[in-house]
Amino acid sequence: MNAGLGFKVSHLQSMLLFALLVSIAFGFLSRRRPIDRVKYIVWSLFLFLLIGVGIGWAMYPFSR
Amino acid sequence: MIDETAAPAAAPQEFRRETMALVIGVAGWLVPGLGHALLKMWGRAAMFFLTVGLLVFLGAGMRGNVFTASGNDAFDSLGYLADLGTGTFYLVARSLETNGADVSHAGGDYGTRFLATAGVLNLLAALHAYEAARGRKA
Numbered sequence: 001m002n003a004g005l006g007f008k009v010s011h012l013q014s015m016l017l018f019a020l021l022v023s024i025a026f027g028f029l030s031r032r033r034p035i036d037r038v039k040y041i042v043w044s045l046f047l048f049l050l051i052g053v054g055i056g057w058a059m060y061p062f063s064r
Numbered sequence: 065m066i067d068e069t070a071a072p073a074a075a076p077q078e079f080r081r082e083t084m085a086l087v088i089g090v091a092g093w094l095v096p097g098l099g100h101a102l103l104k105m106w107g108r109a110a111m112f113f114l115t116v117g118l119l120v121f122l123g124a125g126m127r128g129n130v131f132t133a134s135g136n137d138a139f140d141s142l143g144y145l146a147d148l149g150t151g152t153f154y155l156v157a158r159s160l161e162t163n164g165a166d167v168s169h170a171g172g173d174y175g176t177r178f179l180a181t182a183g184v185l186n187l188l189a190a191l192h193a194y195e196a197a198r199g200r201k202a
Binding site: 006007008009011014017018021022024025028029 | 108112115122125126163170174181192
């Protein structure tokens with residue numbers, strides 16, 4: 001894949017990718033047992049998306 | 065009765081452990097996951113390598129800003145420090161971004177954040193490996 005071309009990703013895709021990768025890293029960083037890691041990753045991902053969408057909606061009235 | 069031989073014997077051992085921990089921390093910074101690999105924490109090593117690597121790859125692919133030492137303001141310098149956190153992957157990002165940064169689109173702006181986050185995550189991982197090597201609970 002030629003990265004020089006540049007990836008075309010939407011806002012939502014960017015947020016999803018970012019949230020997923022950071023949640024995985026946090027899960028492996030802070031939890032030792034696999035089941036605890038999975039729980040942490042799912043919870044962290046959920047919060048990332050909830051807060052991201054929440055901030056998006058909160059900013060909506062000021063967007064125009 | 066106090067064991068007088070215990071303290072002098074423990075000092076070199078403690079020094080060796082600290083040195084090893086420092087080497088592991090620096091190795092973890094230079095190559096994401098290497099610090100944990102040296103500690104035989106394979107799962108963490110693989111995951112840090114993959115997550116930091118993917119963030120760098122995507123960030124550079126989205127044409128995010130890979131900051132250089134010749135920044136114009138404090139934010140550029142902070143961005144440079146964050147990017148440097150990826151260790152050798154900073155050079156990978158530079159080599160991947162052959163067309164230069166393009167932050168006129170949202171993708172490029174996201175890419176800049178991806179790269180900075182990769183650096184900060186890798187610094188956290190390297191610090192974690194350092195603490196684990198010192199014997200702290202990991």
